[in-house]
Amino acid sequence: MMKRSIIRMAMTLVVCAITISCAEKRIEVKPISGTIEEAFGLESASQEVRDAMASVTLDDRYENTFEDQTKGIAVWSLMRLNEEQSSEGMGIVVVKDGKTTAFPDIRHGNRPSARYDAESQTLWLACGEMEGTGIYVERLYQLHINDDGSANIVQSIDPYDMQQALLQQLGYTIDGQSISFYNENRLLCCVTDTTSNMGGFDEEPIWVGEQLSYDLSDEPIRVLCMPGLKYVTGLVLNYDVMPTIVADVEMSPETSFTISNIKIKE
Numbered sequence: 001m002m003k004r005s006i007i008r009m010a011m012t013l014v015v016c017a018i019t020i021s022c023a024e025k026r027i028e029v030k031p032i033s034g035t036i037e038e039a040f041g042l043e044s045a046s047q048e049v050r051d052a053m054a055s056v057t058l059d060d061r062y063e064n065t066f067e068d069q070t071k072g073i074a075v076w077s078l079m080r081l082n083e084e085q086s087s088e089g090m091g092i093v094v095v096k097d098g099k100t101t102a103f104p105d106i107r108h109g110n111r112p113s114a115r116y117d118a119e120s121q122t123l124w125l126a127c128g129e130m131e132g133t134g135i136y137v138e139r140l141y142q143l144h145i146n147d148d149g150s151a152n153i154v155q156s157i158d159p160y161d162m163q164q165a166l167l168q169q170l171g172y173t174i175d176g177q178s179i180s181f182y183n184e185n186r187l188l189c190c191v192t193d194t195t196s197n198m199g200g201f202d203e204e205p206i207w208v209g210e211q212l213s214y215d216l217s218d219e220p221i222r223v224l225c226m227p228g229l230k231y232v233t234g235l236v237l238n239y240d241v242m243p244t245i246v247a248d249v250e251m252s253p254e255t256s257f258t259i260s261n262i263k264i265k266e
Helices: 002-024 047-052 159-169
Strands: 062-068 073-078 090-096 099-107 113-117 122-132 135-145 151-157 170-175 178-183 186-192 201-208 211-215 221-225 228-231 245-252 256-264
Touching (some): 073 122, 090 122, 090 135, 099 122, 099 151, 135 159, 151 256, 159 170, 159 201, 159 221, 159 245, 170 201
Antiparallel strands (some): 062 073, 090 099, 113 122, 170 178, 178 186, 201 228, 221 245
């Protein structure tokens, strides 16, 4: 009986020692950096774009962005002013039940998307605010469709503001070549970088802001963010092994917007 008691006491001490050791090993989750340094603000279209959209005729200068015939609504993007002159990505037209509303000051970019919620009479637009090699950044617009078919902008999310909201909740740790991403202190995923010719990770290795877009396919709307990896050498962020982080987006007049349910896109 004494031997069994001694063994039980010894096992209890071992378990206690392991528990204390684990409790003392705290994970230091570091903050992620943001590439967007300030708010974009809302643009103003050139006078040429305004003149072209003063009286809208949906001819071959426009490209159909979205259409739902059952709900009587369509969105068109102004692509060019004439045969020689581009619209520089500016100009959106909303048509609802034959009523046309022009928005020359909305930058649509190269691949805008839209979705219409008939119940709330809300039109969602995700438009390219900044595009380039390795860069795609969208602004989310919320438009209201009035009873007469006209449309007006309720609000939009500046990419800088969305970046900052993500930075408040995301973090990372690095162990060798292994990178772990966290939502506050909740582990999201781990990835392993195998790059060996870039001099190692930079002092600030993880950045977000260059890849920021929206999924409008269903409720709730989701923001998609892919972090980039920065090395000691090289000015371009690497996205080869990086995950896509997604979060639900909710917009309201009181709080502008909130994000929740952060996870990794499958």
